[in-house]
Amino acid sequence: MKIIFIKKCKFLYLFIILFLISLFFLFYYFICVSPSFAIELDKNCFLNFKNKNSLNDITNSNEKIAYLTFDDGPTTKATAKILDILKEENVMSTFFVVGKNVKENPELVKRAYKEGHYIANHGYNHNNSLLYKDMESFKNEVISTDLEISKAIGIDNYCSHIFRFPNGFMSHIYSSQKKKALDVLISLDYVYVDWNCLNKDSERKFSNYELLNNLKRSSKNKGTLIILMHDTADVNKTYYVLKDSISFLRSEGYEFRNFYDFIN
Numbered sequence: 001m002k003i004i005f006i007k008k009c010k011f012l013y014l015f016i017i018l019f020l021i022s023l024f025f026l027f028y029y030f031i032c033v034s035p036s037f038a039i040e041l042d043k044n045c046f047l048n049f050k051n052k053n054s055l056n057d058i059t060n061s062n063e064k065i066a067y068l069t070f071d072d073g074p075t076t077k078a079t080a081k082i083l084d085i086l087k088e089e090n091v092m093s094t095f096f097v098v099g100k101n102v103k104e105n106p107e108l109v110k111r112a113y114k115e116g117h118y119i120a121n122h123g124y125n126h127n128n129s130l131l132y133k134d135m136e137s138f139k140n141e142v143i144s145t146d147l148e149i150s151k152a153i154g155i156d157n158y159c160s161h162i163f164r165f166p167n168g169f170m171s172h173i174y175s176s177q178k179k180k181a182l183d184v185l186i187s188l189d190y191v192y193v194d195w196n197c198l199n200k201d202s203e204r205k206f207s208n209y210e211l212l213n214n215l216k217r218s219s220k221n222k223g224t225l226i227i228l229m230h231d232t233a234d235v236n237k238t239y240y241v242l243k244d245s246i247s248f249l250r251s252e253g254y255e256f257r258n259f260y261d262f263i264n
Helices: 002-033 056-060 079-089 099-104 106-114 135-153 175-187 208-219 242-251
Strands: 065-071 094-097 118-121 225-230 255-257
Touching: 056 225, 065 079, 079 106, 079 242, 094 099, 094 106, 099 106, 099 135, 106 118, 106 135, 118 135, 135 175, 208 225, 208 242
Parallel strands: 065 094, 065 225, 065 255, 094 118
Antiparallel strands: none
């Protein structure tokens, strides 16, 4: 009997060890190996943020956090190259996508989403005269962009929750219409976000050296950064300086995050 009991104990110990090893490998696969880091966002998610109007208050913090944001894509000229670099550098970012470009390039949006980047809303046409024609037009552009994102990533009722006005809310262009649009955003459970740091890649042609210096000057003596870049390559090719930009920010002690921080 004693021998049988010992054998049973050994078998039990072996079973427990094998079970724990299996759990370890399952955990390792889903956390470290599995290619999908996406979080499902829909209209049932909500913003975990005190100010339901704007996210821009986070830039008042002295904490060294960098939010890389890319506007106006996706495009075949730049988005995939930027995603390759972000993956290589293990950096999560936020893409403010234009609805009509999502419709043309859904696979790029799906890739960005699956790799853990936040897909935010930048309107459907990036055309101010259409966007601000009236508040119904503004609302339709936001909703239509979310619908295109839903189709691209395969998530029903996707809601970005975060909007960036073309040219920014801070711009004086269409300022009265933007103030009215804030009520529309609130009704859709949206906030808007601008930026406090940029490399000026959409303003005029710069050399790669100048683009990096624009970023350095713009980030000087600041804590939390919301960094404006573009994944269009229309004026400058930001992907040529993206690695150096990430290296510089890391050397300054910045940690990279995206806006999933503010979603429950």
